[in-house]
Amino acid sequence: MHNDVTATGHAARIATVDALLPAPLPFEVHDDATLLSAQVGDTTAAGLATSTELGPDSSQSIWRALTEHRLEVQLAGPDPAAGLDALLTRWDEHLSTIARPGDPECSAVVSRPSRDTAGVTEMLRHGFAPVGVIAVRPAQRMAASGPTTTPGVCIRHATPDDLETAVHLMLELQRYDAQFGRVTVRPGIDELVGKELLRLLERPEPQVWIAELYGQALGLAVLQMPDETAWIQHRVAASRIGYLSSLAVAEAARSAGVGTALAAHAHQVFDEAGADVVLLHTAVLNPRSTPFWYAQGYRPLWTGWQRRPAVR
Structure with missing residues (x-):
């Protein structure tokens, strides 16, 4: 499965969802990131998993857990919800190897376009809850x-x-x-x-x-x-x-x-x-x-x- 193929399909799908969303690019994998992928029939999913840590004296620690695992998601194909479900399962397997169970200062976070509602049920099924929103207001509105x-x-x-x-x-x-x-x-x-x-x-x-x-x-x-x-x-x-x-x-x-x-x-x-x-x-x-x-x-x-x- 090629990351750039998934990114292209994801970009085409997102362009129809919200005109204020930026065009996504293929994921670039750095030393501290892991590229995950999944496929369900003709649907592909790619995820870039990263982890960051903060000390309790950091001003940013107010807004997040001290250890934060994030997943960026790209979905392409006829059944994005199934692709997301499979990708979250892969991420859960990855997290089980690096995160301490039950640690309240360790969170898993996924940011998704608000109007891209495919996969909401799957997010809930995997134990995620919608917590915050980045809201937008166009000028002169x-x-x-x-x-x-x-x-x-x-x-x-x-x-x-x-x-x-x-x-x-x-x-x-x-x-x-x-x-x-x-x-x-x-x-x-x-x-x-x-x-x-x-x-x-x-x-x-x-x-x-x-x-x-x-x-x-x-x-x-x-x-x-x-x-x-x-x-x-x-x-x-x-x-x-x-x-x-x-x-x-x-x-x-x-x-x-x-x-x-x-x-x-x-x-x-x-x-x-x-x-x-x-x-x-x-x-x-x-x-x-x-x-x-x-x-x-x-x-x-x-x-x-x-x-x-x-x-x-």
Whole structure:
């Protein structure tokens, strides 16, 4: 079975699924990756399996297990669901040789195009759950009408003097999101969040914004401009990408229009920077953020499926 043949068939299939998906290329196997393949009749499947490890003091450890096994998937042929099923079985066999059973700090992760629904049943059968989404909002998109912005909301650049408030808002958000599988609240999370926010606030023109309501800071938005988003550019067919890292609103101010005002301001900043699209991550099961972002003009582009522990 040839990886490039599967990639070609996969690319042709994906092109009909979502115009904002980038054209996939054949997998390149590096020293730390394993190429897996499976075939069911005329259907072929290829998977690139990789593993990465982080220390608990890494800022990225908040967003994932310390050991993360990932599988990139390409499917071609008349029965992609059967191909995925066979490929996941091959990956399970591979994981059983390298992962410790029952380790909660070891996860198996597959990212799939959200509109490519072939194989959803197979993902569930193999013990995966949809945990996160990369959502996309094309530039200048009109959002659905949301809560009326509360009079008195003022949005301004954050400064280092706002660090304590920013940390409080971010921690409140992350502890709420930890219920839904995307965030791990670790010992020392206050320090990790504080260091990252201070680094951003000390930049010459920080893209960190505070929403004040009658002088009280109740909301926070963190943006990455198009010259900072090369790390996620491979996820979307666009040249200039904005990324909305975080938007947090104090619990007491939710449903009051503070979040809507912050989102509208962020989109104006991205539009002025010439972003073709804006991306963000959201937790699938979050009953607040998911409907909020879709009301702001976003839609699912990639769905992140996770099994944790990776091997039960």
